[in-house]
Amino acid sequence: MVELGKNGEHGGSRHAVHTSPLLDQQPVLSLRDLQVTFRGTSGPVPAVNGVTLEAHAGQVVAIVGESGSGKSATALASMGLLPDSATVTGSVLVEGTDLNAIPEKQRVPLRGSSIAMIFQDALAALNPYRTVGRQIIDAYRLHHDVDKRTARERAVEVLDRVGIRDATRRVDDYPHEFSGGMRQRAMIAMAVVNDPTILIADEPTTALDVTVQRQVLDLLTGLTDDLGMALVLITHDLGVVAEVADQIAVMYAGRIVESGSVLDIFDHPAHPYTQALLGATPNLETSGRLAAIPGVPASGTNLPSGCPFHPRCAFAAEVGEACRTKRPVLELRPGTPAHRAACHFTTDRELPDA
Numbered sequence: 001m002v003e004l005g006k007n008g009e010h011g012g013s014r015h016a017v018h019t020s021p022l023l024d025q026q027p028v029l030s031l032r033d034l035q036v037t038f039r040g041t042s043g044p045v046p047a048v049n050g051v052t053l054e055a056h057a058g059q060v061v062a063i064v065g066e067s068g069s070g071k072s073a074t075a076l077a078s079m080g081l082l083p084d085s086a087t088v089t090g091s092v093l094v095e096g097t098d099l100n101a102i103p104e105k106q107r108v109p110l111r112g113s114s115i116a117m118i119f120q121d122a123l124a125a126l127n128p129y130r131t132v133g134r135q136i137i138d139a140y141r142l143h144h145d146v147d148k149r150t151a152r153e154r155a156v157e158v159l160d161r162v163g164i165r166d167a168t169r170r171v172d173d174y175p176h177e178f179s180g181g182m183r184q185r186a187m188i189a190m191a192v193v194n195d196p197t198i199l200i201a202d203e204p205t206t207a208l209d210v211t212v213q214r215q216v217l218d219l220l221t222g223l224t225d226d227l228g229m230a231l232v233l234i235t236h237d238l239g240v241v242a243e244v245a246d247q248i249a250v251m252y253a254g255r256i257v258e259s260g261s262v263l264d265i266f267d268h269p270a271h272p273y274t275q276a277l278l279g280a281t282p283n284l285e286t287s288g289r290l291a292a293i294p295g296v297p298a299s300g301t302n303l304p305s306g307c308p309f310h311p312r313c314a315f316a317a318e319v320g321e322a323c324r325t326k327r328p329v330l331e332l333r334p335g336t337p338a339h340r341a342a343c344h345f346t347t348d349r350e351l352p353d354a
């Protein structure tokens with residue numbers, strides 16, 4: 001078991017991880033051509049259309065996109081937690097084992113110990129009738145053959161690590177006795193109690209106020225470093241990921257339209273959608289309400305022809321026919337090791353800096 005540091009602060013820049021020898025190793029999570037289709041009342045609803053993504057140990061990979069772009073469907077498919085109404089194709093390789101190719105019975109022992117997930121709504125994820133400690137103890141004993149006392153010690157240790165003060169006493173509290181931020185911390189404690197290799201955090205800070213958001217992000221990145229896990233951080237807010245992510249994948253209409261390092265995405269955004277998202281991202285110089293991207297986000301049932309972004313794209317008129325008829329594929333940007341974009345425009349030309 002990896003030792004948990006006590007209330008350890010996350011120090012230094014996450015971006016230093018780029019030079020880590022860990023990246024020479026195999027990815028711990030590898031999604032290959034992941035497709036998710038829901039059975040809707042008026043036909044199939046494609047939610048994820050061929051997502052390929054890797055996450056290495058010690059790395060934060062952010063998935064960013066507007067609501068409905070397929071982020072949660074990607075996350076739930078990675079956990080094998082989608083309802084029966086969803087068809088999943090492609091591979092979800094978790095430490096080399098394809099979760100999408102094994103029966104549910106074989107997935108159960110991997111959930112929690114190899115791959116764990118936290119959700120936006122901690123209140124919904126925690127059982128209101130059981131103490132926080134009891135829920136963490138149960139999660140721990142699912143994967144460890146230990147007595148209750150040992151499991152309780154572990155629960156206190158992990159609550160302390162996620163920043164719950166006076167954990168020895170608070171372990172016996174019920175979820176409603178915790179504040180929103182503390183509940184989020186408790187859910188994180190439950191998710192990491194078995195030292196998962198991969199943690200998927202689906203909009204973990206969306207429901208929290210700005211100060212608590214920052215603390216929870218610091219906690220997640222600190223745990224990523226301490227435990228050497230891979231963190232897949234899902235958010236609709238590009239601003240959230242600037243300081244914490246190593247790699248970013250931008251999703252639109254069930255596809256990754258741009259991916260690369262934080263510097264690739266923030267300093268050289270290649271896809272008009274990423275540029276528009278960056279234009280809508282607050283920074284120190286902007287305040288107040290921000291301009292949304294004009295137009296309606298494309299989704300499975302109203303997928304435009306050609307490039308799904310073309311009805312909203314500022315450059316579509318310039319490129320013309322190809323945008324309306326030909327689907328751009330995710331291609332490596334010339335002269336870069338891993339910056340990819342799916343756009344006819346950037347394939348030939350440089351976009352001006354955002």
Ligand SMILES: Nc1ncnc2c1ncn2[C@@H]1O[C@H](COP(=O)(O)OP(=O)(O)O)[C@@H](O)[C@H]1O
Pocket residue numbers: 038039040045046047065066067068069070071072073074083085299300301
């Ligand atoms: N259970 C479901 N049944 C039918 N369609 C769904 C279901 N869950 C999600 N979808 C559809 O799949 C698409 C992607 O949804 P989702 O992954 O939740 O997006 P995001 O997390 O990026 O907001 C949306 O068009 C959504 O309406």
Ligand code: SF4
Pocket residue numbers: 271272273307308309310311313314315316319322323328342343344345346
């Ligand atoms: S392919 Fe065309 S419509 Fe799509 S993002 Fe690029 S320029 Fe815009």
Ligand SMILES: [Mg+2]
Pocket residue numbers: 071072073202
């Ligand atoms: Mg979602």
